[in-house]
Amino acid sequence: MISRRKFLTHIAAPTTLGLITYAFVIEPDFMLQVTRRKISLPNWTPGLKLRALTITDPHLVEPYMSLARWQKIIQTANDLQPDIIFMLGDYVSNITKIGTPVPVAKTAKAAAKLYAPLGVFSINGNHDWWSDAVAQKLQKGPPEAQKAFEDAGIPVLANSAVRLMKDGMPFWVTGTDSMIAIRIARQDFIGFDSLERTLGQVTDNAPIIHLAHEPDLFVKMPDRVSLTLSGTHPRRPSAHWWLFTRSAFVLWQPFCLWPYHRKWQAFGGV
Numbered sequence: 001m002i003s004r005r006k007f008l009t010h011i012a013a014p015t016t017l018g019l020i021t022y023a024f025v026i027e028p029d030f031m032l033q034v035t036r037r038k039i040s041l042p043n044w045t046p047g048l049k050l051r052a053l054t055i056t057d058p059h060l061v062e063p064y065m066s067l068a069r070w071q072k073i074i075q076t077a078n079d080l081q082p083d084i085i086f087m088l089g090d091y092v093s094n095i096t097k098i099g100t101p102v103p104v105a106k107t108a109k110a111a112a113k114l115y116a117p118l119g120v121f122s123i124n125g126n127h128d129w130w131s132d133a134v135a136q137k138l139q140k141g142p143p144e145a146q147k148a149f150e151d152a153g154i155p156v157l158a159n160s161a162v163r164l165m166k167d168g169m170p171f172w173v174t175g176t177d178s179m180i181a182i183r184i185a186r187q188d189f190i191g192f193d194s195l196e197r198t199l200g201q202v203t204d205n206a207p208i209i210h211l212a213h214e215p216d217l218f219v220k221m222p223d224r225v226s227l228t229l230s231g232t233h234p235r236r237p238s239a240h241w242w243l244f245t246r247s248a249f250v251l252w253q254p255f256c257l258w259p260y261h262r263k264w265q266a267f268g269g270v
Contacts (some may be wrong), residue, residue, distance in 0.1 A: 032073065033247070034080065040224040044207045049168045052078055052209075053116070056088035056231030059127065061095050062104035067102050071110050081168065084118040087111065087211040088231035089125025089153070093146055101131070108148035120163050121173055122149050122156045124214045125231060129181040139182050139190060157211060159194045161201040174198050174225075195220055241248035 025058060045229055055077060060070055077085060084166060091108070093101045115121045128145035128263040129135055135143045137214070146156045157175025176198050182190035212218075215230040 002029060002088055004161065011244070013112070017174045019059055032076070034076065037133070039227075041207070043224065045169050047172070048166060048171065048207070050171070051081075051083040052086060053080055054086045054088060054229055055080035057090040057125065059090055059093040059095075059105070060107050061099040062094035062102060063200060064095075064099055065093070065102075067110065070102070070107060071113075073205045074113050078113070082116045084164070084173075085114050085120040085123040086173075086209075086211055086229055087114075087149075088118065088211060088229060089123050089145075090127045090183055090231060091125070091149075092127050094131060103147045104128070104131075104145045105151075106152065108145070108152040111149065111154060112152040114154075116156070119162075119259055120154050121162070121211065122154050123155060123175040123211045123213055124181070126177050126178045126180045130183055131177055136182060141177075141192065145180075150228060157197045160199060163203075163206065169196040170206040172202050172206055172208045173211065174208055175201065176217060178211075179214045179216055193217065199224070 033212060055073065058070055058073070059065055060067060091111075093099065094103050111120075111122075121241055124141075124143060124146055127141045129141070132141075132145070134145040135141050142150075142156075142158065149156050157173065158177040159175070161172055161174040164173060166176075168178065176195055177192040179193045180189035181190040181192045184190060193212070198210075199208070199222070202224075209223060210221065210225045210228045212228060212230050213232055215228075215232070219229070221228055
């Protein structure tokens with residue numbers, strides 16, 4: 001099988017069609033890879049070992065990122081037997097000219113088969129908001145995707161927190177809503193994230209894992225948070241660079257893991 005490096009090398013002059021083919025056909029359908037990272041976190045309880053699995057930005061659209069492919073990913077996730085599963089949003093695709101978006105209710109129903117002893121937790125992505133015409137018009141939610149996942153039994157952490165226990169040791173999972181939920185103009189958005197309110201629900205000194213769809217929130221994250229997990233890319237990709245602090249992982253569609261787990265790591269823009 002051709003590797004990602006060789007495939008990209010063979011595109012001497014990338015075209016829009018070539019990039020679309022790679023992003024929506026080659027990578028998700030033929031090159032699904034499981035990336036493992038073993039990390040040491042700041043402010044983490046000694047001896048607390050956690051096997052976490054994260055899925056982000058599937059953007060289901062037939063025939064490129066199909067429901068059948070999503071079901072295979074769900075099965076692969078379960079086969080890995082994680083302690084906990086995090087889903088970082090953007091289940092919906094806005095591509096309508098060259099494909100047919102999968103109804104989010106079907107996406108959520110398939111995701112209901114995910115299993116981990118400590119639970120499966122989700123957050124909203126910006127496309128989950130943008131695809132909901134009613135939410136955009138009313139400028140409020142919850143969006144259809146959130147309701148679908150909650151109906152499927154998967155909690156959606158929209159500025160909320162949950163305290164969990166592993167081997168008798170507690171930790172928190174917190175999640176904020178999208179920073180760019182409502183589109184006002186091309187570069188003008190209304191965000192529904194509230195980091196202060198979310199972290200205000202933490203009632204003790206147990207370590208925190210935070211879920212935030214947009215990685216822009218990293219720069220606001222206090223040292224109190226041991227790890228931040230994020231999907232997608234920074235909301236202003238035309239900028240030259242961003243500085244991320246503390247422990248953070250960016251998971252970029254489709255299912256690529258970019259580690260930023262030291263202080264003051266720089267992420268280059270495009």
